[in-house]
Amino acid sequence: MSTFEVVEICAGAGGQALGLEKAGFEHALAVELDGNACKTLEANRPNWKVAQGDVADEDVWRPADHRGVSLLAGGVPCPPFSIAGKQLGANDERDLFAWAVEQVAVVQPRAVLLENVRGLSMPRFAGYRQHVLDRLTQLGYVADWRLLQASDYGVPQLRPRFILVALRPEYAPYFHWPEPQDHPPTVGETLVGLMGANGWSGAAAWAKKANKIAPTIVGGSKKHGGADLGPTRAKRAWAEIGVDALGVADAAPTGDTPSDFRPKLTCEMVARIQGWSDEYAWQFTGRKTTRYRQIGNAFPPPVAHAVGAAVMSALKRRGTPREIESSEHDPVYKALRSTSEYLSPERLMKNAGLQDAAELERRISLLSRDFEVEIRTVGTKTGYRLGKFKAFVGQEDHERHDLFLKYRARIS
Template identity: 40%
Template sequence: MLANESLKSLEICAGAGGMALGLESVGFEPAALVEKDVRTCETLAVNRPHWNVIRTSLEEFEPGEHTQVYDVDLLSAGMPRIKSAATAKRPEDLEERELFRCALYLVGPVQPRAVLFDNVPEMVHGDAFAAEREEIRKELEHLGYRLHWRILNAKDFGVPQDREHGLMVAVKEEYADGYRWPDPSPEAPTVGDVLHASMRARRWAHADEWRAHARRVAPTLVGGSDRRGGADLGLSGSKTIWRALGINGGTVANADAQEDLKSRDKPSVLWDLSSKGWELEAEPHEMPALTVAQAALVQGFPGAWRFHGLKTHAYRQVGHAVPPPLAAAVGRQIARALQATGAADG
């Protein structure tokens, strides 16, 4: 493969496109993206109409019916977060483990040159996941891959968020010597700098002073389960950090001023911040809440990316996504390994 040739990928559990968007920025063109949720598929279609989005569950995906996915350069997956076998108790935990195995055993028929899986940091070296790592090692080494494991933090790669990801990169042996993990960026962007313009756009008179205060990274955004609750910015510890940043982490604000007209009885979630004050000791409900679009900026999405669906579901798409800059950093290194080997052979 020559360095100027395009790279093809197959993305499974594609979600709202965070990983695919990051990979696209470093030269990977998706042959297909597999995602079962209809509203999430609509998010992908709205933002990238030319992408080949296949709406189906991973268990029902048959590569033989989509032959363009054979022999791609990269198989990538932002996998649902799994629990260790010892702690998996709920039916959905078992479903997530089954998805994990479906992804692993898709490598054989597809035969990509490289594989990129994202999951919980504990997957990399936690004792509770030793059996899973051994299953992965046996399967992929049998297929001729060399495995690389690493925990990377999104804040080290241009994302204003303290967010660790457990990553596995597997590269075919003929390309494996060329793979290196990306080096961290020297300085992370901050919440204040990333959200300043959007706070001003929401008519907040105190956006400038808030920006100066909020020049820190955010805690990890989480999407939460589709089976439970509404949208908020995380557990109590995360909400405490958001409060210190001057943000109400207990809810998500409306998308725009038009939605405010329907929510006059809920002033804490209004898009329009013209009536909001600025006090560090204020109660959370007196502080601004982030919109879905602002949460997406904290996750590293570009401002133009749009999320389909009502507020809670749209926010979950954001919280479940792989930050695009992190995917780009790892994808760039995979691309370099594949292209350098091909160029040397040529």
């Protein structure tokens, strides 16, 4: 094909979009809930079609209209899986990961790219991940997960992202996860020019002290107040670098600022730490707090570029094909899913390769948070059977609809 189009859901303010564009994809559509982020997308790429609203609402866009697109991509909401949150997963009204996977059956893209927070890689969500892999296999795709560190791709920040890539079988052998690059620049090296832009004499000395990469930028949510650089632990890490994390500045320090001053970062500086630069040029619209949230919640463009380029290479069948290895995340889920019968603890442990009954109970407990696990007791014997997935996948009667409407104003 001469062009490789992408439909991007939950596009945010354009971090992934810019990276995918750099990798050679052309946006057929970008869908985003937040109006401020949509304005930023439209300001930077007036020729793109941007749809604002609930991505699961067919009045906003119709997945079937984009059948056969090269890539379906997105950064669906992170709070359902965030370590800092309650990790409600399938029970969180913001969870759209399972729904996004179901759209693969409708859109039938050649490739899928979905990213989320590190929390989704934890044992808590082993069953959820296994369900996603199994569902994509049913739909005819070869899928894999990988935890990537933004700092491995030139971004001066600790920002792990859990990435799902799925491709049709004819392309999957040509997909290789991008190799890590050399060490990223430090915060000081990245920001010294911006920090000294208004004549601050202490910029060079500050940059020398700020000789580490940054902690993860936290975009925050609409439930809380203005912009700052994260919780107490992150603020301590910023203080060690020489940054006042209690808020975001309007401008860099001026010429009359004391040389030993501890500066705050501006939105432009935060964007630079997120990977935007002269190479990844982008402008953000709105007031300071709005801009900060757009920047802080983004997928760093250089990381999206690296993964997007790997997907593009696979779609063009470049390089040496590899052997496809199966990926297993939850043997208990797989054992339960393999039959409609009730399985005894002994049989379930044997099928799942477990030796410890306590470990089986722990895994059943985790699994039951995202799935209905039926338990039947007959006399002294107990049996388990896997019930339905609790996540929203498009059901008209799912409680997600009412909860979404109730909390829409604070969803970010």
